[in-house]
Each structure stands twice: as C-alpha cells, then as structure tokens.
Amino acid sequence: MMGDRSFQNIIQSAMSSIGKELEIEIDPKDIQTIHLQEVTQCLRRSYYDRIEPNEIERRGFNELLSGLLRKLEYGSEPKEFAIDDIELKGQVDMLVDDSILLFRSATGELENPQANDILYLNACMWIYDKVDGVIVYITGDRKETTFTLTRNKKMFEEVIRRVRVLHDLLKEQKTPILEPSSDCSSCQYYERCFMKKKNTKQVSLLGILGQ
Numbered sequence: 656m657m658g659d660r661s662f663q664n665i666i667q668s669a670m671s672s673i674g675k676e677l678e679i680e681i682d683p684k685d686i687q688t689i690h691l692q693e694v695t696q697c698l699r700r701s702y703y704d705r706i707e708p709n710e711i712e713r714r715g716f717n718e719l720l721s722g723l724l725r726k727l728e729y730g731s732e733p734k735e736f737a738i739d740d741i742e743l744k745g746q747v748d749m750l751v752d753d754s755i756l757l758f759r760s761a762t763g764e765l766e767n768p769q770a771n772d773i774l775y776l777n778a779c780m781w782i783y784d785k786v787d788g789v790i791v792y793i794t795g796d797r798k799e800t801t802f803t804l805t806r807n808k809k810m811f812e813e814v815i816r817r818v819r820v821l822h823d824l825l826k827e828q829k830t831p832i833l834e835p836s837s838d839c840s841s842c843q844y845y846e847r848c849f850m851k852k853k854n855t856k857q858v859s860l861l862g863i864l865g866q
C-alpha cells in the first residue's frame with residue numbers, strides 16, 4: 656500500500672514536471688533577449704536563474720494556471736519590444752476583445768494586485784499596444800478577485816530601466832543587489848541571499864550583514 660509520504664512525493668514530482676514544461680523558455684546565454692518575467696521579479700533571482708539555477712519548489716496546481724494558458728496561446732503569441740539592441744520579450748495569458756488578461760493564483764482574496772503583476776500587465780499593454788488590462792486572481796477554493804488597469808508610461812519606463820540593468824549585470828557577470836520582499840521566503844535562493852532556514856524565529860543580523 657502506498658504511504659502518505661510517497662504519495663506526496665509523486666504529486667510533488669508531477670507538479671515539478673508539468674511546471675518545467677510550462678516555464679517560459681529562457682536561453683541563459685542570450686543576454687540580448689531579456690524576458691519580461693525576469694525584470695518584474697527580483698533581478699538577483701533572475702540572474703541566479705540564468706547563471707547558477709536551483710529548481711523551484713511548487714506548492715499547488717493552481718500556480719500552473721498562467722503557464723497553461725500561455726501554452727495554449729489564447730490569441731497571444733509572445734511579442735518583442737526593442738530597447739536599443741536588446742529585445743524585451745513578453746507574453747500575455749489571454750487577449751480578448753483587445754484587452755489583455757493575466758491569471759494568477761492567490762492564497763486568499765486580495766485588496767490590491769501584487770506589484771510585480773501590475774508591472775507585468777502594464778508592460779504587456781505597451782508591448783502589445785493595448786490600453787486595457789485585467790488581472791484575475793484565483794484561489795484554491797475558486798474565489799476570484801479581478802483588477803483592471805489603464806496603461807502607465809512611467810511604470811513602463813521603470814521596466815525598461817530594469818531591462819538595461821539586468822542586461823549590463825549579466826554582461827559583466829556581476830550579481831544584482833538583494834531586493835528583499837515578501838517573495839524571499841518562498842524563493843529557492845533564500846539561503847544564498849540570507850542564511851540557512853531553521854524552524855525557529857531567531858534572526859541573525861550578522862548572517863544578513865555578512866553578505
């Protein structure tokens with residue numbers, strides 16, 4: 656009979672295989688192509704993903720929703736936006752009636768959209784030249800929260816700045832600075848940036864400052 660432990664391992668490994676299938680394909684050596692996902696998350700994480708990657712641990716099938724929709728290409732081929740000699744490549748989850756739709760998983764109903772999702776959606780509106788965008792958050796128990804966005808130039812300029820920074824750091828093989836955020840606790844590089852995770856609430860300031 657199959658124990659709970661091995662059953663969990665099977666599900667984890669299934670999620671990991673599907674997740675790999677659905678990941679955006681990034682050629683780590685092609686630094687002239689920067690992917691939108693890389694600059695709307697922590698740049699240090701994107702740098703490690705290219706230079707010395709660790710596998711990400713997935714927590715649930717609803718995390719895979721966005722990748723599944725992208726793969727099915729509901730009217731949304733990946734698109735590139737030229738920034739000097741760099742191509743910024745983005746892909747939306749869905750294009751419906753000239754509006755861009757993104758779908759994201761959430762653990763509960765949100766009062767505001769996540770900052771990196773706003774950056775991603777806004778940049779897509781410039782890359783695809785559309786003026787309306789929607790983010791739909793879906794929880795494990797199928798509750799939806801929807802936010803709409805009108806495109807904003809200043810926010811897109813910030814994304815362009817981050818594209819140039821990541822490109823230059825990859826070229827010079829320099830690790831980006833820490834970008835501490837709530838994402839760090841689930842980041843696969845937490846121990847590289849901070850310290851070994853322990854099941855205690857004690858925090859070593861020396862461990863952080865020693866970086």
Ligand code: SF4
Nearest residue numbers: 697700834839842848
């Ligand atoms: S732990 Fe935080 S700062 Fe370090 S790479 Fe991950 S997200 Fe970035």
